Amino acid sequence: MDTLETIVTWLCVVFVATGAVPVVAGAYQFLVIPFHGLRNHYGRTAPYFPRVAVVVPAWNEGAVIAASIDRLMRLEYPPESLRVYLVDDASTDDTPDVARAKEVEYPGRVVHLRREKGGEGKAHTLNHGLRTILADDWMQALLIMDADVIYQPDSLRLMTRHLADPEVGAVTAYITEGSDDPNYMTRFIGYEYIAAQAAARRAQNVMGAVACLAGGAQLHSRENLLAIGGEIDTTSLAEDTFTTLRTQIAGRRVVFEPHAIVLAEEPGTVGALWKQRLRWSRGNVQISRVFKHLWFRPRRQHNLGSIPFGLIWFAILLLPATMVLNTAGLVGLYLLDSDYARTAFQATWFLAGSTYVFLTAFTIMIDPATGRRAWREAVVFPGLVSLLVMTVAFAPEVIDTYAVGLLGFDPFTTTLWTLFVYSWISLSMVGAWIAKRVETTRLGRWLTPPLVYLVGYGPILCAITFDAYIKEYRGAAQVWDKTEKTGRVRTT
Template identity: 60%
Template sequence: MTWHDVLVVVLIMAVAAGIIPVLAGLVQYVLVPVHAVRNHLGKAGPYLPRVVVVVPAWNEGAVLGASLERLMRLQYPPDRLRVYVVDDASTDDTPEVVLGKAEQYPGRIVHLRRAQGGQGKAHTLNHGIEQALADDWMQALLIMDADVIYRPDSLRRMTRHLADPEVGAVTAFIREGSGKPGTVSRFIGYEYVTAQAAARRAQNVLGAMACLAGGAQLHSRANLEAVGGRIDTSTLAEDTFTTFLTQLDERRVVFEPAAVVLAEEPDSVDALWKQRLRWARGNVQITRRFSDVWFRRPFSARGAGHRLSGLTFGAIWFSIYLLPVAMTAAALGLVLLYFVDREVARHTFEAFWWVAVITYVFITVCTLLLDRETARRSWLQGLLFPGIGSLVVMLAAWVPGLWEERVPDLLGIEVSSLSIEVMTLIFYSWSLIAMLGAWVIRAVERLPAGRWPSRVLLYVLGFGPMLCAITIDAYVKQWRGASAQWDKTVKTGRVVG
């Protein structure tokens, strides 16, 4: 084998690295239908434990009243539900809102005021959890966000899983519920179906859950005490940390898709970036903190009795965690391969994007069918999730010569060989171009009158590539040791339940 052949093989392997996350996503969706026959409902049963709801709140006056009112209207015995609102030294009318509701529902809503605020969500939660564990009344504890709206039957659908003593925690489906969602919110709504309604069904099947939704975490008292009676404060992903600890202690974490919780999500690129940067940095921290778990079963004593160390779950986790790396490797591999062997590069490009086309069609159709309510609101964002640019590249792989010959012939345009080369290199490197373009979208949005141009760019470059760009930003900030603070996402009360 010559050096030329070796180089070609290496570059093809680089491109193949980009296919792995695509296939991992496909595997998750193949598992979704299995959830109909392999789920936890067989071990669930009517169970209505005494539940304490802990609501962390810092300047949530605009949204807290509606959330508390809906909690009071849950289809759950009133004498078995108490709400502790932990006021993190708010400077708005949050105390007045809570005290007003506490007077309206005496004994059911409790206002807990922290004298010192600003330490982050985990510290605020721990204040409430400490109070809840101080007496024997509480049998289960629900952690939620101040802005979310629980549908009437959601809590009892979650508690039924705690009838099984092997279950330590249950989470719900967080659905974007803004009354008039904008472009970014609609993209998030579609993404939540993929990341929750689909992915967590698959994780139920695998028996390994990646994360309890931050706004919907139901813990049994036994589980809460077993994980230390408090939430971890050393990471930006306290919900994921607790999810892993629960499973490492050999208790199940279950996703209940029929329990729907509505939330208001960011509708600006900048707000989205700040939120997801926190989440992505948290995942970097979690990946390192649990380095002795990945792919170790059965060789790690710590891994006995859970499935976090399984090959499939690990592949799914790292496919998401390293997705930007894989996409960059694929793009650079194709570009370099173009200069080494153009014929091999063309076939590799077509094979790579053919896999992407099949996966895109399958996942998009399944997602839109999985949650019809979100599909009605976000069908366009679902179709354009990878970006118009990626769809153009998919067509280039699906119909060779389409953009270089067929379209120009149809329009009567002559395309030079240089233009074809430039077009080819753009196609080959598009995944990298789209990720880098996310910074441009954010910069444009910050300009005067930049909102609409930024939305056009978002449709062209894609929401998926933007999430990859945010993950890259998280890598860099974590490597540089940048300040890891909990940035609050501002909510305005747009949820309509």
């Protein structure tokens, strides 16, 4: 092997190893979760019922807002200490009528604020409400929520108890998918939310660095709001993450309360999911750039700059890029006819497969009720094709014996098959894009669900993040497209 070939070979090995970083970071995060039983904030909580102003941004939410307000009025919380401010963002449906009716039904407890100029995004709508709320000193804590979410009766008091500790600036809850008629997509999201919230945010509590206050469940102390400027950032598409990081940078803690349950209606199609998550992903790209001085720089006043938190943040953000690098490395080794090719392929999928089994089992145990509803989606989260590729990696005789012997593959076909399985990590994102396009066709209603099960839900999220890279690079317009709501959240 000459020098150039040696260099290229080892470069390919490095590319393959890069793809392992997100997997290891994800496994580390889940390994930390059991310590939440020892390292948590419950020792400093106490019954505490501050005067809470609930601000609800609403644009054309007539189908859902009445149920949300009614449930807020029935929370296990002192009625005299709870007010709801519905900020109507120039709605063109019956949202204003519903809001005015609730204002009459709950005098002094529901306030309707109307913006005549709307469409500027959630942050601008929230700030319109904040200016009114902060104009007097009644409010001691502020709850930011979405118009469609349903708070369980005990959720608010479980959150406010953390504010008894003056070092806590904000608290978030566990948002769970709550459709009363779940389809394949909402079940995938329900499973994802266990992993991304109930599991990951417990780990972040342990690490002392929380990545994001859930947009539909953000409880802030008045002191914290004033410390971060008294308004919500309007420069990015991830105003909730921006606020979360600023709170911790200012020296106050952010706490995840896993027992405060909030039900939300989530997208039921690939297209709707893509629109929602593209906004989230672009926002995270923007946040990474704005807070570039923060990463991997440990500080005494907060843990956002810690090495573990930084690795977890970028493991998620850069996952599509590492998938492409991994594919380049595997294909490169194969084309070089390197002895490392099969070993690297097997190591990649053994690590991914074993981590997948561990994370799936752990995730389902954290929220068994959701796990029972979405166990099929949990099993095929990476996609049926990925499960096949894992089998090929764990049992290479599938290629050597079955593909070549029983199926009669000739050398050329065998090469194409091998390149396919070596490239699937990246090809799965292409498959996700195809699923999105197929959904808009006449037969999309029937073809898209099985295609998603084949490609996997995880690859769809990665493809969306890759799309976010492109949109940010091109400087595409920042449009705050909200997810259309239909009132499908169960209320009992």
